[in-house]
Amino acid sequence: MGQEVTGRSVPAVHSETDHQSSALPGEAALELSLEIAELLTPATEFGSLLQLAAERVRARCHVEAVSLYLLDPAQDALQARAHAGSGHPHLGANGDWTPTDKAGILGQAIRERQSLTEEIVSHRASSLLRRSQVVTELSIAVPLEIHEHAIGLLHLRSRSSTDGEPGSLRILQAVGRHLAAVIEQAQRSERELQQRQLIENLNVIGRTLAQTLDPERVLEMILMHLATIVAYDRGAIMLQEGSELIMRAIRGFPAYASPLRIRVPIRTDDVYQTICRTRQPLVIADISKRPDWQHVDGLPPAQSWLGVPLLVEEEVIGMMSLARERPEPYTEEEVALSLSFAQQASVALNNARLYDSLTQVNATLKQAVSQLQQQSYDLQVAYEQLKRLDKAKTDFITVASHELRTPLTVLSGYGQMLAADVELANDAFRGQVIRGLLTGANRLNTIVDNMLDMARIDSQTLEVHPEPMFPAVLIKAIYPTLKQILRERRITMNLDKSLSGLPLIEADTTGIRKVFRHLMVNAIKYTPDGGSVRIWGRALAPNDTVLGQAAVEIVVSDTGIGIDPVVQDLIFAKFYQSGQVAIHSSGETTFKGGGPGLGLAISRGIVEAHGGRIWAESPGHDEERFPGSDFHVVLPLRPDKVLASGR
Numbered sequence: 001m002g003q004e005v006t007g008r009s010v011p012a013v014h015s016e017t018d019h020q021s022s023a024l025p026g027e028a029a030l031e032l033s034l035e036i037a038e039l040l041t042p043a044t045e046f047g048s049l050l051q052l053a054a055e056r057v058r059a060r061c062h063v064e065a066v067s068l069y070l071l072d073p074a075q076d077a078l079q080a081r082a083h084a085g086s087g088h089p090h091l092g093a094n095g096d097w098t099p100t101d102k103a104g105i106l107g108q109a110i111r112e113r114q115s116l117t118e119e120i121v122s123h124r125a126s127s128l129l130r131r132s133q134v135v136t137e138l139s140i141a142v143p144l145e146i147h148e149h150a151i152g153l154l155h156l157r158s159r160s161s162t163d164g165e166p167g168s169l170r171i172l173q174a175v176g177r178h179l180a181a182v183i184e185q186a187q188r189s190e191r192e193l194q195q196r197q198l199i200e201n202l203n204v205i206g207r208t209l210a211q212t213l214d215p216e217r218v219l220e221m222i223l224m225h226l227a228t229i230v231a232y233d234r235g236a237i238m239l240q241e242g243s244e245l246i247m248r249a250i251r252g253f254p255a256y257a258s259p260l261r262i263r264v265p266i267r268t269d270d271v272y273q274t275i276c277r278t279r280q281p282l283v284i285a286d287i288s289k290r291p292d293w294q295h296v297d298g299l300p301p302a303q304s305w306l307g308v309p310l311l312v313e314e315e316v317i318g319m320m321s322l323a324r325e326r327p328e329p330y331t332e333e334e335v336a337l338s339l340s341f342a343q344q345a346s347v348a349l350n351n352a353r354l355y356d357s358l359t360q361v362n363a364t365l366k367q368a369v370s371q372l373q374q375q376s377y378d379l380q381v382a383y384e385q386l387k388r389l390d391k392a393k394t395d396f397i398t399v400a401s402h403e404l405r406t407p408l409t410v411l412s413g414y415g416q417m418l419a420a421d422v423e424l425a426n427d428a429f430r431g432q433v434i435r436g437l438l439t440g441a442n443r444l445n446t447i448v449d450n451m452l453d454m455a456r457i458d459s460q461t462l463e464v465h466p467e468p469m470f471p472a473v474l475i476k477a478i479y480p481t482l483k484q485i486l487r488e489r490r491i492t493m494n495l496d497k498s499l500s501g502l503p504l505i506e507a508d509t510t511g512i513r514k515v516f517r518h519l520m521v522n523a524i525k526y527t528p529d530g531g532s533v534r535i536w537g538r539a540l541a542p543n544d545t546v547l548g549q550a551a552v553e554i555v556v557s558d559t560g561i562g563i564d565p566v567v568q569d570l571i572f573a574k575f576y577q578s579g580q581v582a583i584h585s586s587g588e589t590t591f592k593g594g595g596p597g598l599g600l601a602i603s604r605g606i607v608e609a610h611g612g613r614i615w616a617e618s619p620g621h622d623e624e625r626f627p628g629s630d631f632h633v634v635l636p637l638r639p640d641k642v643l644a645s646g647r
């Protein structure tokens with residue numbers, strides 16, 4: 001409109017109390033108040049409310065222009081927020097708040113909370129008549145007052161001098177108070193709306209957090225929701241990786257800047273280090289003045305900046321960076337809001353970190369499990385193979401011993417026939433040959449017997465025929481068969497008195513005889529010449545823990561080479577031998593003379609078939625000091641468990 005204010009302003013300040021008349025009739029004032037009150041609806045946005053209020057005031061007061069200013073306590077400045085009527089110098093083109101000089105009647109009206117007027121004489125250029133025109137206007141400043149402080153100001157420009165009269169000013173003052181109350185109420189509603197919005201945003205983020213383990217998605221969502229509450233031009237969530245900050249999520253960055261690839265080196269005492277040290281948000285009003293600020297090439301320069309730490313277990317892992325290109329520092333409220341969003345970002349990042357390590361643990365576990373499965377499969381295969389081999393061996397033993405039995409019987413029979421021949425027996429040489437033949441056949445018989453016993457134990461077909469017997473009697477009956485060897489080896493065998501005190505038991509005499517003969521022969525075999533063997537026993541009470549029932553315990557104790565604790569159980573496995581298999585001596589009782597390694601395995605089979613137990617005890621193997629061994633046999637008084645006979 002080509003309006004230019006060039007004139008002088010005449011400071012003709014009047015106070016409202018000076019005169020009594022009014023240009024805004026009381027009725028119109030009432031209607032204005034009503035109109036202003038009606039603006040308070042949930043649908044009216046705060047900015048539009050201010051604009052509508054300015055327009056209503058202008059319409060009712062019939063003035064040239066009405067501007068509405070709000071006081072910004074943070075900056076201690078008036079901000080133009082709405083304008084109705086002819087041109088206004090203080091309202092930016094994009095509707096931004098523009099700080100206004102608080103000098104003049106605007107400042108004075110605010111300070112004194114008084115409606116004030118002044119006359120402004122201006123020269124206005126008229127394009128049609130090409131001459132200057134003198135315009136006299138009234139400038140009226142009306143404070144928006146509530147609870148005895150001004151929250152802003154209404155500024156009216158009027159050509160009617162009556163508007164400056166005290167009566168009008170008083171009515172305008174009342175309108176100002178009413179408008180202030182409406183504005184305050186609207187601000188409160190807006191704050192409540194913001195709070196609700198904040199809670200809703202945080203809820204959405206919380207729900208997303210619970211539903212996704214993709215941190216980038218959550219971080220972008222955090223920046224997006226934060227933007228609806230805290231204004232910023234560029235936002236980034238940055239994570240520390242070593243000595244650099246990596247951008248994990250961004251908002252508001254120009255596409256060409258591709259900041260996701262940007263790494264910002266961390267420098268001594270830069271903004272990030274300050275945040276790390278204080279673990280508090282950092283507000284910088286003008287970042288361009290900070291020498292430590294690292295401007296990223298290609299980005300428009302930032303002015304106001306807010307950095308919020310991302311804390312995980314009290315440790316700063318990165319920061320949220322919010323930049324504004326205009327000089328509008330972040331308020332305390334904005335900092336607090338950003339902090340709540342940053343906390344959510346920390347949770348998202350920590351969740352992702354935990355998930356990562358969980359996935360790693362899972363992968364390691366999976367690998368370990370598949371290794372274990374493979375090992376267990378290999379073991380199973382090996383076990384099956386061993387079982388097959390063992391069965392093949394048992395089958396072989398059964399077949400071989402049966403096959404040996406027939407020729408052996410023939411051999412023994414002929415041997416005995418030859419031995420019965422008096423003529424041959426009297427011939428020293430032939431007699432010796434025949435006796436050797438018979439001894440060999442007997443030994444072979446015993447070995448075949450043992451092999452058959454073992455095969456029966458393996459196939460669980462060992463027959464047990466319990467009958468009443470005194471263990472002492474049985475052991476004493478074996479003794480004479482060993483007398484000759486004991487003499488040769490100069491070994492004393494002591495059958496302890498305790499044996500005679502043992503109660504009557506029920507057991508398979510043949511089997512139990514084999515057990516004690518094995519043990520007594522072994523005791524001689526593994527004891528050096530001149531040593532001793534002692535056999536003793538005791539009765540075990542029904543509550544004894546060995547079998548959990550009444551039993552007898554018989555111990556064959558020697559002063560021999562002893563047994564290494566490591567093999568004390570292994571020696572009961574079939575074919576176990578301590579020495580080399582190849583060193584098999586011919587003599588059954590020669591010192592350390594090897595045998596087939598079946599004696600103890602058969603003994604255990606027979607004892608266990610009675611429901612008893614057999615085990616060895618020894619301080620260890622020592623062929624110089626001869627610590628000796630004890631072989632314990634525990635048999636129940638009555639076997640309640642007898643292996644089923646398959647034949």
Ligand code: ADP
Pocket residue numbers: 518522523526558560561562563571576577578579594595596597598599600601629
């Ligand atoms: P064999 O005597 O035929 O080798 P056994 O089954 O009778 O087989 O014994 C197995 C192994 O147990 C023997 O080779 C020996 O190492 C050990 N052993 C058995 N009795 C004794 C003992 N009284 N003292 C030391 N070692 C023994």
